Amino acid sequence: MEDFNKLMQENFGQLTHQELALIYSYFHEEKLNKNDFFTKSDEICDRLSIVKSGILRVYALSEGGKEITQWLSTENFLMTEIRGFFFNQLNRWTIQAFTDVELLTITKKDYHQLCKEFPKWNEIEKKFIIKCFAMIEDRIFSHLSMTAEERYALYFGQNKALFNQVPLQYIASVLGMTPETFSRIRRRQTENS
Incomplete structure (x- = not known):
């Protein structure tokens, strides 16, 4: 629970011990095995x-059938899948366990109950959605203003361990580049370090 409290405080501001305990009571532990689905496209999360x-991979298929990795969590x-969870629309993204994953999970039903029992949760929800939009x-x-090399360097600096944990074509996709471009940049970065 200590990690949960720290994460909530860092992301959503000061909460009392009682508030944190109430919020935590709505979450339950969940495990996904490698390749299990958290949610699929065309479902509602x-x-x-x-x-x-662990690592979750967020991806979708393009019209040509190519997998586009949007995020590695x-x-x-x-x-969550925002369209499904918050707007009750069919998911755009599939979320799959790339490794064995341990989660703390709140169901949509419990989420709505928490909103009723703890009105301050609506403020937390707003901060969560704002944070998602800020990340987007x-x-x-970065895609509009940085070169491919700069995007690579930034992502590598923030997520160095991932480069040894997932296939590099997933990272290339997150960065909006082809695997070939990614490989050329990686080779140059390795030679220069």
């Missing part, structure tokens, strides 16, 4: 989770 350990990230804006800005 029914849970929001905190990744305790690691420890202490909040995970940052990614769009």
Whole structure:
């Protein structure tokens, strides 16, 4: 629970011990085995989770059938499919366990109950959605303003361990580049270090 409390405080501001205990009481531990699905596209996501350990991959298929990896979620990230969970629309993204994953999960039903029992949760929800939009804006800005080399360097600096844990074509996809471009940049970065 200590990690949960720290994560909530870092992301959503000061909460009392009683508030944290109430929020935590709505979450339950969940495990996914490697390759299990958290949710699939064309379903409606029914849970929001905190990744305790492991890696989740968020991806979709393009019209040509190519997999597009949108995100690789690691420890202490909040995970849901926003369209499904918050807007009750069919998911755009599939979320799958790349490794064995441990989660702290709240169901959509319990989430709504928490909103009723703890009105301050609506403020926390707003901060969560704002944080998601800010992350999206940052990614769009980096794709528009940075070279492929700069995007690679930034992502590598923030997620160095992932480069040894997942196939590099997934990271290339997250960065919006082909595996060939990614490999050329990686080779140059390795030669220069």
